[in-house]
Amino acid sequence: xxxxxxxxxxxxxxxxxxxxxxLAKTSTFIDVYGRKVNVDLPVKRACLLVTYELIPAxxxxxxxxxxxxxAYDDPIMKITIPDLNQMVSPGVGGPGIxxxxxxxxxxxxxxxxxxxxxxxxxxxxxxxxAFAIYPNSLKELVEVIRWHGxxxxxxxxxxxxxxxxxxxxxxxxGKVHKIPFSQRKKAIWLHSDLTAVAGGEGIVNxxxxxxxxINPTASLFPQSSVAKVSLEILIKLNPDVIFIWxxxxxxxxxxxxxxxxxxxxxxxxxxxYKVEALTTFSPRHVIxxxxxxxxxxPEQFKDxxxxxxxxxxxxxxxxxxxxxxKSYEKY
Amino acid sequence: xxxxxxxTILISPIFIGWISLFLGAYGVTPLMVLKILLNEMxxxxxxxxxPEKAIVxxxxxxxxxxxxxxxxxxxxxxxxxxxxxxNPLVDPFILGISAGAAFGCAITIGFLSYLPxxxxxxxxxxxxxxxxxxxxxxxxxxxRLPLILSGVIVSAFFTALVSIVKFLVDPHKLQSIVYWLMxxxxxxxxxxxxxxxxxxxxxxxxxxxxxWRLNVMSLGEEEAKALGINVSRDRLLFIGFxxxxxxxxxxxxxIIGWVGLMVPHLVRMLVGPDHKVLVxxxxxGGASFMIVADTLSRTITNxxxxxxxxxxxTGAPFFIYLMRQGGKEAWGK
Numbered sequence: 001x002x003x004x005x006x007x008x009x010x011x012x013x014x015x016x017x018x019x020x021x022x023l024a025k026t027s028t029f030i031d032v033y034g035r036k037v038n039v040d041l042p043v044k045r046a047c048l049l050v051t052y053e054l055i056p057a058x059x060x061x062x063x064x065x066x067x068x069x070x071a072y073d074d075p076i077m078k079i080t081i082p083d084l085n086q087m088v089s090p091g092v093g094g095p096g097i098x099x100x101x102x103x104x105x106x107x108x109x110x111x112x113x114x115x116x117x118x119x120x121x122x123x124x125x126x127x128x129x130a131f132a133i134y135p136n137s138l139k140e141l142v143e144v145i146r147w148h149g150x151x152x153x154x155x156x157x158x159x160x161x162x163x164x165x166x167x168x169x170x171x172x173x174g175k176v177h178k179i180p181f182s183q184r185k186k187a188i189w190l191h192s193d194l195t196a197v198a199g200g201e202g203i204v205n206x207x208x209x210x211x212x213x214i215n216p217t218a219s220l221f222p223q224s225s226v227a228k229v230s231l232e233i234l235i236k237l238n239p240d241v242i243f244i245w246x247x248x249x250x251x252x253x254x255x256x257x258x259x260x261x262x263x264x265x266x267x268x269x270x271x272x273y274k275v276e277a278l279t280t281f282s283p284r285h286v287i288x289x290x291x292x293x294x295x296x297x298p299e300q301f302k303d304x305x306x307x308x309x310x311x312x313x314x315x316x317x318x319x320x321x322x323x324x325x326k327s328y329e330k331y
Numbered sequence: 332x333x334x335x336x337x338x339t340i341l342i343s344p345i346f347i348g349w350i351s352l353f354l355g356a357y358g359v360t361p362l363m364v365l366k367i368l369l370n371e372m373x374x375x376x377x378x379x380x381x382p383e384k385a386i387v388x389x390x391x392x393x394x395x396x397x398x399x400x401x402x403x404x405x406x407x408x409x410x411x412x413x414x415x416x417x418n419p420l421v422d423p424f425i426l427g428i429s430a431g432a433a434f435g436c437a438i439t440i441g442f443l444s445y446l447p448x449x450x451x452x453x454x455x456x457x458x459x460x461x462x463x464x465x466x467x468x469x470x471x472x473x474x475r476l477p478l479i480l481s482g483v484i485v486s487a488f489f490t491a492l493v494s495i496v497k498f499l500v501d502p503h504k505l506q507s508i509v510y511w512l513m514x515x516x517x518x519x520x521x522x523x524x525x526x527x528x529x530x531x532x533x534x535x536x537x538x539x540x541x542x543w544r545l546n547v548m549s550l551g552e553e554e555a556k557a558l559g560i561n562v563s564r565d566r567l568l569f570i571g572f573x574x575x576x577x578x579x580x581x582x583x584x585x586i587i588g589w590v591g592l593m594v595p596h597l598v599r600m601l602v603g604p605d606h607k608v609l610v611x612x613x614x615x616g617g618a619s620f621m622i623v624a625d626t627l628s629r630t631i632t633n634x635x636x637x638x639x640x641x642x643x644x645t646g647a648p649f650f651i652y653l654m655r656q657g658g659k660e661a662w663g664k
Contacts, residue, residue: 070501096498192440192507195517195635220633228510230517230635231390232356235382247504249444260389260520263382 029147031132033117039109039129042153047102049093049112051133051148053282056080056318057161058154065105068093068112075325076284076318095119102128109151113281135281137206138169138289145283161283164316168286168309169210172293175300176212185240185296187213188266191226192248194255195234199224207285211293213241235263241296242266244274271295283317336601337608344403344618348395351626356633357386368392394519397583398625398638399618400527401516402590404580406617407535408573409591410598410609414545415569416475422592423577426482426570429588430489431459432581436511437493441500448511449526449582456578459485460570475552514587514639516625523583534576535614538569545569545606587621587639589646594620596649 028038042063048055049068053076055061061081069089071077077084088105090098095115102110103126110123110130120130135141142162149158187208189198198204199221208215216237221227242264244252252272261267273295275288287310294301311322352368353361363378367387370376378384408423424430435455439448466481467474493512497505544565547555555562577591594617595609602608624641 069499092499092501192504193510196506196510226506227633228515228517228635228637229633230356230629232386232629233633233635235386235390236357247501249440249448249507258520260385262389263385 027150029131029151031120032113032134033120033132035117035120035132037124037129037131039131039151041151043109043151045106045108046152047090047105047107047110049091049097049110050281051111051144052077053284053318054145054148054161056320057145057283058148058152058157060148060152060154063152065107066090066102076282076320079320079324080318097123099123099126099128111148133281136202138203138210138285139206141203141281141285144281161317164313165283165286168290168313171304171309172211172286172289175304176210176293176297179212179297179300184212184214186216186237187211187241187243187292187296188215188217188234188237188239190242190244190248192245193228194250195231196226196228197221197234199227201225203285207289207292208243211289211296213292213296231260234261238264239266240269241271241273243292243295244272246274246276248274284313287313287322333602337612340598340601340612340619341615344399344615344622347619347622347626348399351395351622352387352391354626354630355386355391356629357383359383359386363387389520393521393524394516394625394629395622396524397519397527398516398621400524400531401580401584401587402594402617402619402621403535403614404527404530404576404617405587405590406594406613406620407538407610408577409617410595410606410613411538411545411569411573412591413595414549414606415566416479417549417551418475418479419596420592421479422589423573424486424586424588424591425479426463426574427459427485427489428456428574428577428581429586430486430493432456432578433512433586434459434489434492434496435582436585437496437500437508440504440507440511441496452582453578455489456581457574459489460574464567464570510637511585512639513637514585514642515628515635515637516584517629517635519584527579527583530576530579534572534579537572538576539610539614541565541568542606542610545610549604549606585637585639587642589642589649590617590621593642593646593649 026038026040028036030036044063045065046063047066048064052064052067052071053074055064056076066088069092071087071089072084081087088101090101093112097110097112097115097119099122102123107128110128112120112130112132113134115130115132117132120132123130133144135144142165145161146158149155189204189208190196191198197217198208198215200215200218201223202225204225205215205218216239217227217229220229220233242255244250252274255261255272256267256270266272273292275292290306290309294304294306307322314320314322314325353359353364363383364387366376366378367384370378371388405423409421412421412423412425413419432452432455435451435453436448439446439451443451463478463481463485466484467478469477497508500508544560547558547560548562548565552562595613598609598612598616602612621638624645625638628636628638628641
């Protein structure tokens with residue numbers, strides 16, 4: 001009887017091993033630098049340096065052991081991750097990742113952005129898989145979210161998030177496509193400096209295009225995501241609307257109250273808006289888009305209840321109320 | 332011949348500044364520029380409320396004036412420090428002003444965005460010099476070499492602090508810090524011009540009035556003392572005036588290097604080592620150089636290239652030239 005039980009345990013163990021072997025598989029992915037990264041799926045101990053808002057969205061708290069240090073200031077993270085301060089951070093997202101800490105945590109995948117490829121190769125040489133992302137468009141952002149679904153074994157959750165994003169994008173597209181090109185408004189995006197604008201590269205320019213805006217600085221700087229220009233150029237371009245990045249150290253009033261900006265149409269008509277200070281690596285980027293689209297074409301969106309849509313999105317994607325997070329009204 | 336050179340350098344900022352007002356991305360015709368400027372002085376033309384007026388009066392004019400004043404501050408301070416330290420390779424940032432101001436800027440952009448950058452840059456610029464001076468002070472005396480060494484140490488310390496801030500901030504803020512550290516007049520306005528006049532009044536003017544003492548101090552510490560000069564006191568005064576004007580300049584437009592090194596040497600080569608003439612000519616030469624550099628930075632491409640890049644591109648080869656000359660020839664010895 002004793003031998004039989006022992007054999008049974010052995011057989012069960014073998015079966016479990018076979019099950020895990022079948023379920024766990026290794027896949028090869030190509031990151032933003034073109035590096036081939038082999039990842040054992042699903043990832044069980046990840047470090048998300050920039051895409052941490054996907055933790056509540058994909059419900060992967062148990063599979064993430066470390067985060068980027070900006071996550072500690074992120075309102076969504078503060079609300080959705082009760083033990084946020086207990087999660088450790090090996091870096092900020094850029095260069096300088098703490099390898100020893102990653103080894104100590106036994107991390108099986110680090111997801112980061114624009115860390116030099118040499119540093120990523122160094123991590124690989126120490127047995128830590130590292131994957132760099134950098135979405136340049138909304139389409140690429142969706143693919144990044146889908147990729148997270150695959151590596152964490154949360155494809156269904158990722159598709160749910162993408163579906164919710166799609167609803168908002170579809171709403172915007174449905175309203176914007178009716179606007180003839182001749183009636184489209186010129187909008188510029190200011191980054192962290194009063195005269196640092198979004199060029200023709202990157203997710204910001206793609207966002208402006210998707211909301212039906214004409215980004216006049218895109219044609220001037222087609223290869224740049226950010227370009228420093230003179231104020232003369234901004235006056236010459238004369239945008240109808242100005243959007244300001246949420247973390248910029250200035251507010252719409254700084255532009256409106258400055259006489260140098262008086263001759264810009266957006267300033268004259270007080271069409272200057274600061275967009276929520278959020279990461280562009282998050283599904284909620286589409287809520288930013290909706291906010292911007294409404295401010296750009298209020299007449300087209302007059303039947304759209306922004307707060308209701310935002311709240312619905314936040315509840316479905318993050319499981320929290322939009323009103324718990326910073327609202328746009330603070331600007 | 333010498334008087335022609337002197338006159339040319341003295342009036343050069345006015346001439347270059349005038350030309351600069353006609354150049355820019357917006358494309359205002361020279362006639363319109365003249366009309367707008369005349370109308371500002373004598374409101375006889377009815378030019379109406381047109382954008383060109385803002386371009387000339389609110390954007391180009393303050394930018395040209397600010398560039399000129401900042402150039403004068405940097406160049407004048409460079410000359411002064413080279414005079415009191417009797418070292419041709421000293422520039423306004425050797426005492427840590429640049430690194431201190433850079434840290435003030437970086438910490439404000441990175442973490443204290445509710446505070447004005449200019450104010451913090453100014454405070455930390457001054458703080459760096461005070462630390463350098465205190466470190467160098469032994470037994471009530473401040474000698475030349477310890478002061479330069481402590482300036483280097485303080486610079487290194489604040490540079491390390493800037494690196495920490497750059498490492499910790501998010502990339503967009505990092506970009507902002509990098510822009511500021513490269514120096515630019517892109518946000519020049521009349522308020523900035525008014526603030527820069529403080530640097531002229533409490534920095535350059537006293538240096539101008541005391542310029543004859545620089546001649547005596549250039550002879551050497553012992554010789555100056557023998558001629559009845561209180562070297563320690565005067566050195567402190569000159570450092571104070573220089574630091575003040577450079578801190579004001581740095582707080583308004585970021586870090587612009589090489590001007591304080593290059594322009595005084597150029598002027599010295601042209602008119603000789605007499606500080607009575609050198610001081611006003613360095614002011615004028617610095618102003619002209621900076622206006623030219625800034626005009627290039629805003630006109631050669633659609634980008635508003637940070638002016639610090641232009642000054643470094645011209646300054647670095649000049650520094651090599653200076654090194655090859657051994658500093659001696661340029662120093663007029």
